[in-house]
Amino acid sequence: MAKAKKQNPVLVPESKKLDPANMTEPVNILVVGVGGQGVIMVSKVLAQICQNLGYQVKQSEVHGMAKRGGVVFSHVRFGQQVWSPTIPVGKADVLIALEWAEGLRWMNYLRPDSGVFIADTKRIVPPFACRSRALGAEIGYSKDTPDDVKAKVCEAFAIDATEMAAKAGNERAANTLLLGALSTTLTFPTSEWKEVIARMVPPKTVDVNLSVFDQGQKWIDGSRRGEPVEGGAFVPLVQPEVNPERTMLEITAEWCKGCDICVKMCPERCLVLNKDQVAELAEPEKCTGCHICEWLCPDFAISLNPVSQEAAE
Amino acid sequence: MNKQVALKADDAKKTADGKEFNIRDYLRLDLFPHFMCPGCGHGIALRALLWAIHEQGIDKDKLAVVCGIGCSGRVGGYIDANTFHTTHGRPLAYATGLKMARPDLHVVVITGDGDCLAIGGNHLIHAARRNLDITCLMLNNEIYGMTGGQGSPTTPRDRFTTTTPAGNREPVFDACKLAEAAGAGYVGREVTIHLPRLRDLIAGGLAHKGFSFIEVMSDCTEVNGRKNDLGSSPEMVLGQTRTMRPPDYEYDSNVVDHPFRPSGLHTGVFVQSDRPEYGAAYRDMSEKLQQGRTKP
Amino acid sequence: MNSMTGQANTVNLQGNKACALGAVAAGCRFFAGYPITPSSEIAENLAKELPAVGGVFLQMEDEIASMAATLGASMGGIKAMTATSGPGFSLKQENLGYGMGAEIPCVVVNVMRGGPSTGLPTRPAQGDIMQTRWGTHGDHPVIVLAPGSVEEIYQQTARAFALSEKLRTPVIVLFDESLGHLVETVALPDVADYEKTVRKWATGKPEDYKPYHGDADGVPPMARPGDGFRVHTSGLTVAENGFPTQKPHEVDALMKRLLGKVALNNDLIESFEAVECKDAEVVIVALGVVGRAARKAVKELREAGIKAGLFRPVTLWPFPTESFRKQTAKARHIIVAEMNAGQLIHEIAEVKTGKQKVTGLNRYDGVPISPVDIKKTVKEVLGHE
Numbered sequence: 001m002a003k004a005k006k007q008n009p010v011l012v013p014e015s016k017k018l019d020p021a022n023m024t025e026p027v028n029i030l031v032v033g034v035g036g037q038g039v040i041m042v043s044k045v046l047a048q049i050c051q052n053l054g055y056q057v058k059q060s061e062v063h064g065m066a067k068r069g070g071v072v073f074s075h076v077r078f079g080q081q082v083w084s085p086t087i088p089v090g091k092a093d094v095l096i097a098l099e100w101a102e103g104l105r106w107m108n109y110l111r112p113d114s115g116v117f118i119a120d121t122k123r124i125v126p127p128f129a130c131r132s133r134a135l136g137a138e139i140g141y142s143k144d145t146p147d148d149v150k151a152k153v154c155e156a157f158a159i160d161a162t163e164m165a166a167k168a169g170n171e172r173a174a175n176t177l178l179l180g181a182l183s184t185t186l187t188f189p190t191s192e193w194k195e196v197i198a199r200m201v202p203p204k205t206v207d208v209n210l211s212v213f214d215q216g217q218k219w220i221d222g223s224r225r226g227e228p229v230e231g232g233a234f235v236p237l238v239q240p241e242v243n244p245e246r247t248m249l250e251i252t253a254e255w256c257k258g259c260d261i262c263v264k265m266c267p268e269r270c271l272v273l274n275k276d277q278v279a280e281l282a283e284p285e286k287c288t289g290c291h292i293c294e295w296l297c298p299d300f301a302i303s304l305n306p307v308s309q310e311a312a313e
Numbered sequence: 314m315n316k317q318v319a320l321k322a323d324d325a326k327k328t329a330d331g332k333e334f335n336i337r338d339y340l341r342l343d344l345f346p347h348f349m350c351p352g353c354g355h356g357i358a359l360r361a362l363l364w365a366i367h368e369q370g371i372d373k374d375k376l377a378v379v380c381g382i383g384c385s386g387r388v389g390g391y392i393d394a395n396t397f398h399t400t401h402g403r404p405l406a407y408a409t410g411l412k413m414a415r416p417d418l419h420v421v422v423i424t425g426d427g428d429c430l431a432i433g434g435n436h437l438i439h440a441a442r443r444n445l446d447i448t449c450l451m452l453n454n455e456i457y458g459m460t461g462g463q464g465s466p467t468t469p470r471d472r473f474t475t476t477t478p479a480g481n482r483e484p485v486f487d488a489c490k491l492a493e494a495a496g497a498g499y500v501g502r503e504v505t506i507h508l509p510r511l512r513d514l515i516a517g518g519l520a521h522k523g524f525s526f527i528e529v530m531s532d533c534t535e536v537n538g539r540k541n542d543l544g545s546s547p548e549m550v551l552g553q554t555r556t557m558r559p560p561d562y563e564y565d566s567n568v569v570d571h572p573f574r575p576s577g578l579h580t581g582v583f584v585q586s587d588r589p590e591y592g593a594a595y596r597d598m599s600e601k602l603q604q605g606r607t608k609p
Numbered sequence: 610m611n612s613m614t615g616q617a618n619t620v621n622l623q624g625n626k627a628c629a630l631g632a633v634a635a636g637c638r639f640f641a642g643y644p645i646t647p648s649s650e651i652a653e654n655l656a657k658e659l660p661a662v663g664g665v666f667l668q669m670e671d672e673i674a675s676m677a678a679t680l681g682a683s684m685g686g687i688k689a690m691t692a693t694s695g696p697g698f699s700l701k702q703e704n705l706g707y708g709m710g711a712e713i714p715c716v717v718v719n720v721m722r723g724g725p726s727t728g729l730p731t732r733p734a735q736g737d738i739m740q741t742r743w744g745t746h747g748d749h750p751v752i753v754l755a756p757g758s759v760e761e762i763y764q765q766t767a768r769a770f771a772l773s774e775k776l777r778t779p780v781i782v783l784f785d786e787s788l789g790h791l792v793e794t795v796a797l798p799d800v801a802d803y804e805k806t807v808r809k810w811a812t813g814k815p816e817d818y819k820p821y822h823g824d825a826d827g828v829p830p831m832a833r834p835g836d837g838f839r840v841h842t843s844g845l846t847v848a849e850n851g852f853p854t855q856k857p858h859e860v861d862a863l864m865k866r867l868l869g870k871v872a873l874n875n876d877l878i879e880s881f882e883a884v885e886c887k888d889a890e891v892v893i894v895a896l897g898v899v900g901r902a903a904r905k906a907v908k909e910l911r912e913a914g915i916k917a918g919l920f921r922p923v924t925l926w927p928f929p930t931e932s933f934r935k936q937t938a939k940a941r942h943i944i945v946a947e948m949n950a951g952q953l954i955h956e957i958a959e960v961k962t963g964k965q966k967v968t969g970l971n972r973y974d975g976v977p978i979s980p981v982d983i984k985k986t987v988k989e990v991l992g993h994e
């Protein structure tokens with residue numbers, strides 16, 4: 001594996017693709033994300049290909065209590081001989097992150113000298129991402145930009161995979177797009193990848209998945225060649241605004257999980273979910289102070305401030 | 314016996330010692346946001362419980378919340394009180410020991426449909442029979458939420474779960490009837506969308522001297538909802554009743570049209586009896602024996 | 610004054626009743642149980658004793674509930690106990706582990722009968738030696754006291770409360786049917802010190818209190834509900850603040866302290882009886898009722914010129930390893946006499962340091978091992994040299 005060491009921090013020549021047939025140590029691929037994104041599907045496809053090609057594969061997974069927003073990660077190790085199913089810190093050859101902050105959290109698993117970081121810029125703000133849980137604290141979601149990341153690892157790609165997949169017709173195919181990106185780091189033939197993917201995804205979605213797989217491959221190849229690629233722009237997370245003058249209705253953005261209950265239950269339709277899926281009082285003048293949103297918010301994110309309510313009356 | 318609660322403008326200002334209910338006074342704020350999925354009904358049930366506790370003027374220091382295992386079991390940990398996260402199915406047994414040892418504490422049990430009716434079914438029957446002064450909230454989401462959506466004793470017919478892949482054929486428990494038959498002094502059921510009524514139902518249970526069993530119909534949006542196409546979180550909450558507008562809280566019939574239960578789901582207070590409370594009965598006996606012993 | 614023995618304060622007492630009385634004398638004020646032979650007399654006696662001293666007696670719906678209620682009562686702040694036998698002891702395991710993990714003092718009595726399953730409800734056995742050590746899942750601290758007479762049952766039950774309160778952990782009292790139903794004349798030992806031993810209660814500012822931060826002795830003070838601490842108790846692995854954690858260093862620290870607090874307090878926990886071990890060529894290791902037969906056998910063997918000795922662990926777990934090594938230093942043979950197919954022998958084989966040959970003497974036919982059995986084995990062992 002030491003052979004893979006290189007000086008150039010940006011471009012990986014074709015010849016440096018990982019080829020388990022010529023390696024004594026196993027290849028280590030770490031896939032991370034949050035529940036519901038398809039982390040397991042990525043590692044299953046990879047494991048299946050390795051098996052088809054005659055390598056030993058070990059795959060171990062952890063789901064965060066089977067819930068959306070819970071951390072999910074999967075270690076895939078393959079090669080001539082694989083003993084332990086888990087990848088030690090600093091030994092991952094590729095880190096595939098289906099969610100941006102999860103990717104950053106696991107970055108120390110990458111080989112410092114040769115690791116490749118491939119991440120969807122998709123941001124799902126999970127409860128765990130709140131660094132400070134004190135009331136009124138800013139959302140502690142990582143503010144690292146792709147450039148910050150590039151400085152920390154050997155090679156990094158930040159792709160708007162979810163957005164690109166959505167444009168192609170199925171947001172849920174983002175994981176296949178990342179598989180396309182992953183495929184560029186390995187010597188496995190494209191036909192092999194496509195065959196396995198076609199078998200594993202729901203029959204109706206085969207076409208979309210195969211087309212986003214191509215997109216993923218092209219995106220990495222293009223950006224490696226230094227060509228301008230679309231969909232790689234970084235979308236910073238907007239901090240939800242907190243009105244310093246306490247409004248009658250207060251929303252604790254850090255606690256909101258975007259379940260939409262308040263929005264749909266408000267009789268006056270004065271609440272909306274903003275683009276970060278956080279509830280917002282869009283039309284304060286319409287609010288009657290009926291409390292329905294406050295009472296039915298399962299996350300206690302809405303409070304009606306009685307003091308200002310009286311002031312308003 | 315059924316209690317009608319109308320939603321009035323001043324409902325929100327119900328007070329204990331004149332103090333407005335602020336849910337944050339009763340939460341361990343440093344643990345928030347809580348771990349439950351977006352839209353999970355257990356959160357709404359927790360609000361109702363805390364509001365009822367506030368209304369009853371119960372001191373947090375004297376409040377003991379005993380939970381089982383499950384998503385429902387994790388709810389208690391967010392309450393700023395003496396909280397006990399016990400073993401699967403056994404919270405009523407733990408609570409029985411605690412209440413007998415410490416009659417001065419208000420003991421509330423939070424349990425789930427699996428926790429309370431499957432693995433803990435025997436304890437429910439006997440807690441109801443003893444009629445010890447405990448308030449038991451069973452958060453019924455008709456599924457095993459925590460373990461990823463297996464069928465529970467309240468999973469309706471034809472519902473898909475990971476252990477009923479072709480649709481459920483096992484009949485369900487009517488937990489309220491079970492508790493009533495076993496002797497619980499106070500029994501009722503409510504859906505989460507009727508929050509003020511749920512609060513009052515729980516408050517009635519807290520005030521009742523004896524075993525109070527309250528079944529809260531709660532939405533498991535993430536597992537049950539998704540697996541059965543029950544709709545988005547708001548759609549699931551809305552599905553609990555016909556309409557959401559405030560005037561509709563004032564209705565005549567106590568039957569909520571439940572889309573998953575064509576026959577209709579009865580809600581309200583079903584039982585309120587003055588069967589003797591076991592703790593008091595035991596202490597009465599004990600006092601007599603102590604006097605007998607100290608007499609020469 | 611007892612006319613037979615001439616001693617003050619002597620009574621004719623059954624083992625199970627001695628257990629109940631020892632508990633009450635040590636300050637036990639809560640019992641929850643479920644009837645099972647041969648332990649039921651403990652519950653029956655406490656049903657009479659406890660209400661009369663303002664305590665609580667509860668007959669629960671099963672042994673799982675009994676264990677849970679006992680822990681619930683102890684979390685409420687009072688000394689609590691439950692008692693059972695084999696099948697019931699199996700049912701208690703999950704919640705017993707909860708008590709060990711969440712560090713809740715209580716006493717669990719197991720009056721052993723023949724197994725497996727329903728087995729021999731009215732016959733003695735020692736088949737639960739390993740279950741008391743490893744019965745519940747996961748790594749856990751364990752203290753097991755194994756009295757060998759009615760008097761010792763009284764004393765060790767009382768001591769179990771003191772240890773459990775002091776170390777904030779469940780303590781198991783283990784004896785068998787023959788001792789539980791044995792009636793003998795006993796002088797009741799003074800257990801006032803045990804009665805006075807209560808757990809460390811949390812003091813100071815609630816915001817500074819960490820429910821799972823151990824003191825120098827590895828034991829964290831406990832918060833009593835109602836005292837303003839409002840802590841969280843959980844069966845999940847927790848950080849020092851009492852809330853669940855999965856951070857490897859916090860998990861590791863908790864486990865080290867949990868397992869370490871027993872080792873740290875071994876001087877307090879350890880107890881054993883050694884008879885004529887100093888120059889013994891053959892040391893018989895025997896537990897509980899078998900110790901009685903062994904004591905007689907040793908006496909008779911000595912009279913016959915055979916240098917025999919007895920080592921009887923009263924604290925079964927943690928096994929008094931160092932003392933055992935000292936006592937058997939001179940021996941050439943160790944005979945482990947136990948009423949099972951061979952359980953304690955594994956521990957002996959592991960902890961012995963010398964070249965002693967270890968031989969098992971096992972009976973699992975519901976009949977106690979007799980002095981004759983022991984003498985025969987000793988002679989066989991020596992004859993075969």
Ligand SMILES: Cc1ncc(C[n+]2csc(CCOP(=O)(O)OP(=O)(O)O)c2C)c(N)n1
Nearest residue numbers: 382383384385401425426427428457458459
């Ligand atoms: C003895 C035991 N068996 C099984 C489990 C696994 N388990 C954890 S939660 C749960 C089901 C919880 O379902 P429910 O009580 O309905 O609560 P919910 O999560 O739906 O709120 C199970 C089976 C356990 N923790 N302990």
Ligand code: SF4
Nearest residue numbers: 266287288290291293
């Ligand atoms: S208080 Fe009533 S009107 Fe105002 S936002 Fe909430 S639901 Fe809408």
Ligand code: SF4
Nearest residue numbers: 256257259260262297
């Ligand atoms: S109900 Fe609460 S959690 Fe759901 S969207 Fe509204 S504020 Fe957010």
Ligand code: SF4
Nearest residue numbers: 350353384458533534
């Ligand atoms: S799995 Fe279901 S019950 Fe559990 S937190 Fe999520 S929505 Fe609630």
Ligand SMILES: [Mg+2]
Nearest residue numbers: 425426456458
């Ligand atoms: Mg459930």
